[in-house]
Amino acid sequence: MGFGPHLLLAVLEGLVTSAVLALTALGLSLVFGVMRVVNVAHGELFMLGAVLAWAVATAVGGSPALGFVAALVVAPLIVGAVAALAERLVLRRVDYDPEATIVATIGLLYILQQLALTFYGADARPVPPPFNIRLALPWFGYSAYKLSIVATSAVLLLLSWLVLTHTRAGLIMRATQYDRETAQAFGIPVGRVYAAVFAIGAMLAAIAAVLIVPISQAHYLMGQDPLLLSFAVVIIGGLGSLRGTVVAALLIGVSDGVISMFFSPTLAKLIATLAVAMVLVFRPQGLFGKAAR
Amino acid sequence: MSEILTVSGLDCFYGEVQVLHGLELALRRGEVLCLTGRNGAGKTTTLKAIMGLVRPRAGSIRMGGVELADLPAHEVPKQGIGYVPQGRRLFAEMTVRENLEIGLNTRKKGADTLESVLDLFPLLRERLKQQSGTLSGGEQQMLAMARALCLEPEILLLDEPTEGLMPSMIQKIRETVLALRRRGVSTILVEQRAEAVLALADRVTFVENGHCRETVGIAELKADPSALRRYVGIG
Numbered sequence: 417m418g419f420g421p422h423l424l425l426a427v428l429e430g431l432v433t434s435a436v437l438a439l440t441a442l443g444l445s446l447v448f449g450v451m452r453v454v455n456v457a458h459g460e461l462f463m464l465g466a467v468l469a470w471a472v473a474t475a476v477g478g479s480p481a482l483g484f485v486a487a488l489v490v491a492p493l494i495v496g497a498v499a500a501l502a503e504r505l506v507l508r509r510v511d512y513d514p515e516a517t518i519v520a521t522i523g524l525l526y527i528l529q530q531l532a533l534t535f536y537g538a539d540a541r542p543v544p545p546p547f548n549i550r551l552a553l554p555w556f557g558y559s560a561y562k563l564s565i566v567a568t569s570a571v572l573l574l575l576s577w578l579v580l581t582h583t584r585a586g587l588i589m590r591a592t593q594y595d596r597e598t599a600q601a602f603g604i605p606v607g608r609v610y611a612a613v614f615a616i617g618a619m620l621a622a623i624a625a626v627l628i629v630p631i632s633q634a635h636y637l638m639g640q641d642p643l644l645l646s647f648a649v650v651i652i653g654g655l656g657s658l659r660g661t662v663v664a665a666l667l668i669g670v671s672d673g674v675i676s677m678f679f680s681p682t683l684a685k686l687i688a689t690l691a692v693a694m695v696l697v698f699r700p701q702g703l704f705g706k707a708a709r
Numbered sequence: 710m711s712e713i714l715t716v717s718g719l720d721c722f723y724g725e726v727q728v729l730h731g732l733e734l735a736l737r738r739g740e741v742l743c744l745t746g747r748n749g750a751g752k753t754t755t756l757k758a759i760m761g762l763v764r765p766r767a768g769s770i771r772m773g774g775v776e777l778a779d780l781p782a783h784e785v786p787k788q789g790i791g792y793v794p795q796g797r798r799l800f801a802e803m804t805v806r807e808n809l810e811i812g813l814n815t816r817k818k819g820a821d822t823l824e825s826v827l828d829l830f831p832l833l834r835e836r837l838k839q840q841s842g843t844l845s846g847g848e849q850q851m852l853a854m855a856r857a858l859c860l861e862p863e864i865l866l867l868d869e870p871t872e873g874l875m876p877s878m879i880q881k882i883r884e885t886v887l888a889l890r891r892r893g894v895s896t897i898l899v900e901q902r903a904e905a906v907l908a909l910a911d912r913v914t915f916v917e918n919g920h921c922r923e924t925v926g927i928a929e930l931k932a933d934p935s936a937l938r939r940y941v942g943i944g
Binding site: 422584588589590591593594597598599602603604605606704706 | 760761781782783784785786787793794798800801802803807810811813814815816856860873
């Protein structure tokens, strides 16, 4: 293959990475934006989604499509319930104190990881994709399932934007994000909003995990990379900014695909880390974030 | 006049520092009660305690038969208490309409309420789609009051609503407070300007070091303004 086909393939692979990353990072960004909680356990909620996807798909059996659809519905719901429970039992008890929640979510990270190791084991296990169709592009064939990940992610991101900007639930979430005290003075039950946002953030990570697990594998240590890359995305894009999250996920995902293809994956990670450092130095609020008042 | 809100024996703390010491207060139905005193006297804390935003360690805040101090903060405004905080505290990145919707949602009020509030502040009608943080100071204050009025409150808490405003806006805010009184809204107004106190209040409560020292009728205060000098250093 020549340069053109290689570039196209790199961009397509980068778009798939971006799609999964945008969903995962959106969850992290939403939780920080509304609750001011840096959820260090976000990657483990992603991992839990993947592990549960394998468990559900295996339990359902039958056709891969049926197992996958069941996993796509059930795994995020369970992960959301686990997150809501963690919010109630841990974060609420430390009154969402920024420093205490970092320590608390580090603890949650290890609890989830060790539970996965205990009950799921150390093996990496695949979930079969719901369909196996190859699209014939001019130079090579490409997995239709991978493109469906991009489409699904785009739909979910659009849906998230619509909910945040055009619904009463979104209005309540944004009011809580801007001023917790004033939100309470206008009848908004901030505690319930926090529980819902923490659960939704975790569910977004779990959906991303279910989508990626047919082309990756479920493993109890798989949460580390998504966490680090999600932090990179939200720092570059601006914490709490949906637009910034999408743009930064595209930047990181596509550049990762292209640089990995033509140079090396290590260099891609190095450049992403450098980009984070540059943003922190020259524009700490991120590309689309608002400066602290 | 019957009392719509009574505060008794209120103790509030910030950390271990006590800021209200057995504070006593009574708001009569349909009156404008002005809370005044020097900076740090506990006026803003009193309003926050009524709203449930500062939890009292002791004392009672009763509205009708309801003990507000027992309610979670988000249930307090649903009893019919609108709050205009110091510094306005608008949701600055939201539009004017979205800020008003937050107020309307509090007590599930609809388009009729919105219309009557916009009739009171016609300027806001032209700015519904504008981001509220880009309004002028006076317009922001109007929006903060309009947002609180979207609850159709029986009690309105106003914390220094004329602070930092130009004279024409101060006059507009005063006219609004008086118009609300005519409609029967009971108001607690935190204010330090003597002329505003004398122009708006039916009664004045002087707060000093977290205590309510004295409550006087406006006629009495106009006849003898020495309390203003004593507790606020003006007059």
